[in-house]
Amino acid sequence: MVKILKFxxxxxxxxxxxxxFIPKQSLYYATEKELxxxxxxxxxxxxxxxxxxxELKHLDLSYASIESAKAQSVNVKLFALYNSIVIxxxxxxxxxxxxAPLRVERLEVRYSVLNPLNALFSANGEFGEIEGQFNxxxxxVSLILKPTPLMLNQYKSxxxxxxxxxxxxxxxxxxxxx
Numbered sequence: 001m002v003k004i005l006k007f008x009x010x011x012x013x014x015x016x017x018x019x020x021f022i023p024k025q026s027l028y029y030a031t032e033k034e035l036x037x038x039x040x041x042x043x044x045x046x047x048x049x050x051x052x053x054x055e056l057k058h059l060d061l062s063y064a065s066i067e068s069a070k071a072q073s074v075n076v077k078l079f080a081l082y083n084s085i086v087i088x089x090x091x092x093x094x095x096x097x098x099x100a101p102l103r104v105e106r107l108e109v110r111y112s113v114l115n116p117l118n119a120l121f122s123a124n125g126e127f128g129e130i131e132g133q134f135n136x137x138x139x140x141v142s143l144i145l146k147p148t149p150l151m152l153n154q155y156k157s158x159x160x161x162x163x164x165x166x167x168x169x170x171x172x173x174x175x176x177x178x
Contacts, residue, residue, distance in 0.1 A: 025047055027054075039065075042059055045074075057073050066095070069093060071089060073087070073088045085108070091104075092104070098157075099158050100127050100155055101150060101151065105124055108121060108123070117137050118134065118135055119133065119134045120132070127151045140173070144171055145162055
């Protein structure tokens with residue numbers, strides 16, 4: 001029993017040391033380079049490396065040379081079994097104003113090796129609250145939206161894409177085509 005506890009203690013220390021010493025900025029720049037191949041470009045960001053996370057401040061996001069969003073902060077936590085990205089203070093481009101409110105207060109994306117096929121996410125903002133998941137294998141997005149009165153009244157064309165369930169929430173389910 002003592003040997004098993006000793007093994008888990010050493011293993012836990014090794015994992016924490018690995019996370020602490022991993023070059024997070026280098027991983028970020030490598031990821032940024034890969035995203036550029038998909039026409040996704042980050043700019044004007046300030047990169048701050050913390051002990052167990054990487055924080056990006058004042059990030060501008062462009063897709064295919066079109067400015068798409070600005071975020072106040074992005075916090076990336078990469079652990080061995082659980083990873084998360086928390087984005088705060090997102091302002092979408094005015095192009096999206098016909099489809100949804102432009103302000104997203106918080107967006108969180110979580111991925112765990114215990115559920116390897118699904119990335120879970122949640123968001124809240126002027127539109128209301130969204131919980132959802134993205135199935136990596138099937139490329140299926142499932143959302144549950146609790147809309148605000150603003151979303152219900154001013155964005156009726158977007159709300160038509162959702163189906164109302166018995167709890168008063170709105171559901172969306174779609175396979176994304178490449």
